[in-house]
Amino acid sequence: MDQLEQARQLFLDGLSLQERGDLEQAERLYREALALAPERPSVMNNLATVCLALEKPSEARVLCERVLELNPHDETALLNLGNCHGRLGSARDALHWYDRALSINPRYGDALNNRGNALLELGRAGEALASFDSALAINPGHAEALNNRGNALQELGRAQEALASYDLALAAVPGYAEAHYNRGRTLLELKRAADALASFDRALGVRPGYLQALSSRGIALLELGRPAQALASFDRALALKPDDVDALNNRGDALQAMGRREELIENYRALVRARPDHDYALGHLLRAQLQCCDWTGYEDTAGRVTRAVRADKRAHTPFDFLVISDSADDQLRCAQAFVADKYPAPHPLWRGERYRHDRIRVAYLSADFRSHAVAYLIAGLIEAHDRSRFDVTAISLSPQDDDEMTLRLRTAFKRFIDVHGKSDQEVAFLLRELEIDIAVDLQGFTKGCRPGILSRRPAPVQVNYLGFPGTMGAPCMDYIIADRTVIPADHHSCYAEKVVYLPECYQVNDSKRRIAPYAPSRAEAGLPEQGFVFCCFNNNHKINPRVFGVWMRLLNEVGGSVLWLLEDNQAAAGNLRRQAERSGVAPGRVIFAPRVRMEEHLARHRLADLFLDTLPYNAHVTASDALWTGLPVVTHAGHAFAGRVAASLLKAVGLPELITRSWAEYEELALALAREPARLADVRSRLTQNRVTHPLFDTDRCRRNIESAYVTMWERAQRGESAASFSVPGGL
Numbered sequence: 001m002d003q004l005e006q007a008r009q010l011f012l013d014g015l016s017l018q019e020r021g022d023l024e025q026a027e028r029l030y031r032e033a034l035a036l037a038p039e040r041p042s043v044m045n046n047l048a049t050v051c052l053a054l055e056k057p058s059e060a061r062v063l064c065e066r067v068l069e070l071n072p073h074d075e076t077a078l079l080n081l082g083n084c085h086g087r088l089g090s091a092r093d094a095l096h097w098y099d100r101a102l103s104i105n106p107r108y109g110d111a112l113n114n115r116g117n118a119l120l121e122l123g124r125a126g127e128a129l130a131s132f133d134s135a136l137a138i139n140p141g142h143a144e145a146l147n148n149r150g151n152a153l154q155e156l157g158r159a160q161e162a163l164a165s166y167d168l169a170l171a172a173v174p175g176y177a178e179a180h181y182n183r184g185r186t187l188l189e190l191k192r193a194a195d196a197l198a199s200f201d202r203a204l205g206v207r208p209g210y211l212q213a214l215s216s217r218g219i220a221l222l223e224l225g226r227p228a229q230a231l232a233s234f235d236r237a238l239a240l241k242p243d244d245v246d247a248l249n250n251r252g253d254a255l256q257a258m259g260r261r262e263e264l265i266e267n268y269r270a271l272v273r274a275r276p277d278h279d280y281a282l283g284h285l286l287r288a289q290l291q292c293c294d295w296t297g298y299e300d301t302a303g304r305v306t307r308a309v310r311a312d313k314r315a316h317t318p319f320d321f322l323v324i325s326d327s328a329d330d331q332l333r334c335a336q337a338f339v340a341d342k343y344p345a346p347h348p349l350w351r352g353e354r355y356r357h358d359r360i361r362v363a364y365l366s367a368d369f370r371s372h373a374v375a376y377l378i379a380g381l382i383e384a385h386d387r388s389r390f391d392v393t394a395i396s397l398s399p400q401d402d403d404e405m406t407l408r409l410r411t412a413f414k415r416f417i418d419v420h421g422k423s424d425q426e427v428a429f430l431l432r433e434l435e436i437d438i439a440v441d442l443q444g445f446t447k448g449c450r451p452g453i454l455s456r457r458p459a460p461v462q463v464n465y466l467g468f469p470g471t472m473g474a475p476c477m478d479y480i481i482a483d484r485t486v487i488p489a490d491h492h493s494c495y496a497e498k499v500v501y502l503p504e505c506y507q508v509n510d511s512k513r514r515i516a517p518y519a520p521s522r523a524e525a526g527l528p529e530q531g532f533v534f535c536c537f538n539n540n541h542k543i544n545p546r547v548f549g550v551w552m553r554l555l556n557e558v559g560g561s562v563l564w565l566l567e568d569n570q571a572a573a574g575n576l577r578r579q580a581e582r583s584g585v586a587p588g589r590v591i592f593a594p595r596v597r598m599e600e601h602l603a604r605h606r607l608a609d610l611f612l613d614t615l616p617y618n619a620h621v622t623a624s625d626a627l628w629t630g631l632p633v634v635t636h637a638g639h640a641f642a643g644r645v646a647a648s649l650l651k652a653v654g655l656p657e658l659i660t661r662s663w664a665e666y667e668e669l670a671l672a673l674a675r676e677p678a679r680l681a682d683v684r685s686r687l688t689q690n691r692v693t694h695p696l697f698d699t700d701r702c703r704r705n706i707e708s709a710y711v712t713m714w715e716r717a718q719r720g721e722s723a724a725s726f727s728v729p730g731g732l
Helices: 003-020 023-036 041-053 057-070 075-087 091-104 109-121 125-138 143-155 159-172 177-189 193-206 211-223 227-240 245-258 261-274 281-291 298-310 328-342 373-384 404-412 424-433 489-494 545-557 570-582 598-607 621-628 645-652 663-675 677-693 699-718
Strands: 360-366 390-396 415-418 438-441 461-464 479-482 498-501 533-536 562-566 590-593 610-612 633-636
Touching (some): 003 023, 023 041, 041 057, 041 075, 075 091, 075 109, 091 109, 109 125, 143 159, 143 177, 159 177, 177 211, 193 211, 211 227, 227 245, 245 261, 245 281, 261 281, 261 570, 281 298, 298 328, 328 489, 360 373, 360 699, 373 699, 390 424, 438 699, 461 699, 498 699, 545 610, 610 663, 621 645, 621 677, 633 645, 633 663
Parallel strands (some): 360 390, 390 415, 438 461, 533 562, 533 610, 562 590
């Protein structure tokens, strides 16, 4: 047998091995064939295909270039060269070579399909869809093109059509793992987590080691409220690839849901070690540490996160960044980077139509229409709304509890619509169909938020109010409701929204809030019978080394005093007590209050003498709680919205002297009030009087101001005018 015949036989044997999936042996035979017949394009093309499958794109590229030297019009080599550039990270170069192949053979289905993938990578989903459709016009049963067409439709926000395309791909090839996986991703977006889980399980039935499917399966389980099973799925993925950053990141969500705080810290440390620049990884680590009051390396990590935010990197989520940043400008940068990453604006659903309604239609969007801080604030407003002028709707983003607050709100709203099982697109369409005039987002970036709904612009006017104390950084949000304390006049440039000033305080309160008639005794609350009680019922993650250092100095200065904190988790309690001991304070003087029903929580405020605020994230509802029960609050006013809320509340209740503007002043005032009983008694007496005479707890007064703001927003929209900052006049 001569060399050419030997080469031909090696080629055929290699082809047989390639078809059976034995790529390493196929590669060996193709290389032996090339050694005997160095200029055989068919051998080089097949070897290039095998090299690509074995993740050797650079070697494949050399082979393709050799083929094209022999025949510049070899469409297979042109296709493979495009594939090489795609694997090497250059979708633009890949697109060039696919177009070259198609200039030779316009009906080259594989080139049309791969061209579509390159266009998808370049963010040109509409063109990608056209390319996949062209491939399918040639071969309607092309399973890969059907799958990829689904991906393009998904990118275009056409989830139902994407599902149909994946189903066609699976009809052609039932064991197509990628199509099962992509179908699951789409079902997750459509809030059909149980169906998504089934799709991921089918993908894993075909390919047990499918990392992305294992990780996405865990996400579906989290959506279904099954965090322990989700954790097991992420751990399966990590057993296959210990440094898989997506699985590590998602595993953190499972640990968070299970309350396993200290493990959460180690999980994010592993993520940062695996990829220090992974999106949000350092911020997630810092959040986990703050939840445990673990301040190891706090200043360094917070500084790194802040510098990354200033460089417009995806370093932290906007809500958690408020806990470490007192800069409104930095908070804007953080929110804008997050929105651009997670919620890019699709085509708007509302396109300038003028609605002609007898009453202004206002929809409030929240996941917290239940026993939650936002609901405690807003319930009275909803009940008091002027129904002759306003038609109010609740858009509930989470499954509903049957607690007393949920039942109260269901009665207060004209419509109470539970949308937790609907996709962002479906909810946005619902708002558009209801012809909502003003959509009010009470959530911002807090737990359970759905910014993707309003990013689709379903309403003429869209408002950021109450739930998130800062800018959402989103072009779809027209207004933020504030007051002149939380957003000073020279800070407008730090907010993507236009600022609407209410005349007294931005925060609405419910004057019907009940306080349990009987407070526990000091002994029942775990407090000493004698001694001054400093308290702070903020969530523990708001506590940082600076503020805790001030508190420890106060305890050292005021003999027999204690610090009464909310019980968050055991890790935080242990770390705070250890930190107290390092500061020369007996750990037993830091006492933790367990969580109880709201009426009982309010009643036990009577056992405290003075509420000490935090910065850069103040007490918000917790400050209102304290003032409502007659407990004075000392605050340090910061520079950004979240750090100025308590100052706004104190002004609105007539106690501006409790606002300080430096840590030294804060410490001095708290110490003076603790040492001068008559002075503190005078403050408490005035607070008792002012809570019924001043604006802070006057629900109807705030309701009139908010409704006036809505009318002005609505009138501007009716005139076709863009949003603009304005002030609501006082005395309404």
